[in-house]
Amino acid sequence: MAILIRDPVAGDETAWRRLWAGYCEFYQSVVPADVTDATWRRLLDPKSPIVGRVAELDGAVVGFTHCVMHEGTWAIHPIGYLEDLYVDPGVRGHGVGRLLLQDLVDRGRQGGWEYLYWHTQAGNATARRLYDTFTLADDFVKYRVRLR
Numbered sequence: 001m002a003i004l005i006r007d008p009v010a011g012d013e014t015a016w017r018r019l020w021a022g023y024c025e026f027y028q029s030v031v032p033a034d035v036t037d038a039t040w041r042r043l044l045d046p047k048s049p050i051v052g053r054v055a056e057l058d059g060a061v062v063g064f065t066h067c068v069m070h071e072g073t074w075a076i077h078p079i080g081y082l083e084d085l086y087v088d089p090g091v092r093g094h095g096v097g098r099l100l101l102q103d104l105v106d107r108g109r110q111g112g113w114e115y116l117y118w119h120t121q122a123g124n125a126t127a128r129r130l131y132d133t134f135t136l137a138d139d140f141v142k143y144r145v146r147l148r
Helices: 010-026 033-044 096-111 125-131
Strands: 003-006 050-057 060-070 079-087 115-118
Touching: 003 096, 010 033, 010 050, 010 060, 010 079, 033 050, 050 079, 050 096, 060 096, 079 096, 096 115, 096 125
Parallel strands: 079 115
Antiparallel strands: 003 050, 050 060, 060 079
């Protein structure tokens, strides 16, 4: 199985939307249609701070990452926040998630990023097994104040 990690293109929209729906369902979240539409547009916009990548297996898009690039007060170089990583359940266990994450690590090293970070639910044991092979979790606690 040859897995290709690449930038998304307009022709990936249907496959991406299918995967996005599965991702939102996994997290038991409803993302409004206008937000989903805006996210897709941002993924294709080279001026957007959101970097999207897709995994292609035998010509089919089977996974994605969305990384938000931002500046920081504790760093000079860009920082990457991996907001979303998802792999089609039908192809899990074949290294797609590992390749997607390694792709971002490699892009960050080549691009001079200060660091790449992410978070996941504490009980997401499958993802955490993968993530722990890249780095150990820190002891920070996340807080979120909804403003809208």
